[in-house]
Amino acid sequence: MEIDKEKIMKAGKITSQTKVYARTIVKxxxxxxxIAEKIESKILELGGKPAFPVNxxxxxxxxxxTPVHDDKTLASGLLKVDFGVHIDGWxxxxxxxxxxDGSEENRKLINAxxxxxxxxxxxxxxxxxxxxxxxxxxxxxxSHGFSPIINLSGxxxxxxxxxxxxSIPNINDGxxxxxxxxxxxxxxxxxxxxxxxxxxxxxxxxxxxxxxxPRSPVAREVLKYIIKEHSTLPFCSRWIFxxxxxxxxFTLKELERNGNLHQFSQLVEISGSxxxxxxxxxxxxxxxxxxxxx
Numbered sequence: 311m312e313i314d315k316e317k318i319m320k321a322g323k324i325t326s327q328t329k330v331y332a333r334t335i336v337k338x339x340x341x342x343x344x345i346a347e348k349i350e351s352k353i354l355e356l357g358g359k360p361a362f363p364v365n366x367x368x369x370x371x372x373x374x375x376t377p378v379h380d381d382k383t384l385a386s387g388l389l390k391v392d393f394g395v396h397i398d399g400w401x402x403x404x405x406x407x408x409x410x411d412g413s414e415e416n417r418k419l420i421n422a423x424x425x426x427x428x429x430x431x432x433x434x435x436x437x438x439x440x441x442x443x444x445x446x447x448x449x450x451x452x453s454h455g456f457s458p459i460i461n462l463s464g465x466x467x468x469x470x471x472x473x474x475x476x477s478i479p480n481i482n483d484g485x486x487x488x489x490x491x492x493x494x495x496x497x498x499x500x501x502x503x504x505x506x507x508x509x510x511x512x513x514x515x516x517x518x519x520x521x522x523x524p525r526s527p528v529a530r531e532v533l534k535y536i537i538k539e540h541s542t543l544p545f546c547s548r549w550i551f552x553x554x555x556x557x558x559x560f561t562l563k564e565l566e567r568n569g570n571l572h573q574f575s576q577l578v579e580i581s582g583s584x585x586x587x588x589x590x591x592x593x594x595x596x597x598x599x600x601x602x603x604x
Contacts, residue, residue, distance in 0.1 A: 343379075434489065465478065
């Protein structure tokens with residue numbers, strides 16, 4: 311399928327506008343569920359749809375924390391705000407980190423991730439090697455006295471696919487893949503810790519893996535809704551609860567057991583150290599590279 315540049319650019323523009331809004335509402339002590347739902351509502355208001363549930367991961371949680379329907383967690387510490395927009399399956403992905411405690415270490419971690427992202431974006435062109443990008447990111451991180459997260463990476467994106475097969479590492483991993491024309495997310499993560507993540511608690515974020523029929527009528531109803539509303543893009547239990555109530559939450563478990571859904575884990579830095587993140591989406595073409603989310 312040929313890419314739809316108009317929809318890709320529109321998704322990026324809505325992401326950029328939403329980011330400006332998000333920075334005004336992310337404050338210490340605000341419930342994470344309030345932040346997530348306001349960001350998701352703003353995306354809809356601007357004419358897009360969330361490409362995945364808003365991730366609001368604090369401190370040592372690097373990614374994949376989205377509030378559940380009755381979440382009481384308040385924003386604090388080093389908060390990563392990671393969200394995406396899609397227009398008919400054409401996606402934009404971005405993130406930024408906020409220092410809600412006024413900590414000097416948080417400030418330095420945010421600067422390291424942001425500088426690594428900027429230098430990586432400057433280095434990208436058609437046929438650049440993923441190793442070159444990873445080398446740029448890791449050198450910037452190390453110059454700030456931090457480590458990149460080596461088992462998290464940027465990624466290629468395709469129609470209704472956020473992670474489309476090509477990984478863009480935060481180190482030189484020796485794979486030497488050349489970037490062709492397409493859409494990519496570049497996302498450095500910085501930490502003073504060991505530089506690796508592990509699986510944590512279940513996230514409540516799901517992805518469709520199979521359309522095979524489950525046994526119960528309610529499960530078939532929920533599955534039909536997921537296919538229609540989200541296709542193969544990630545969604546969360548909070549969204550299903552809004553539509554189906556408590557029975558929807560029980561049904562998610564049935565669909566997971568039946569092999570229809572995969573539930574992602576929260577991603578936690580293995581030494582318990584804080585993690586910062588910065589991310590933008592780029593469109594690589596023969597004659598230019600465009601950051602769609604700025």
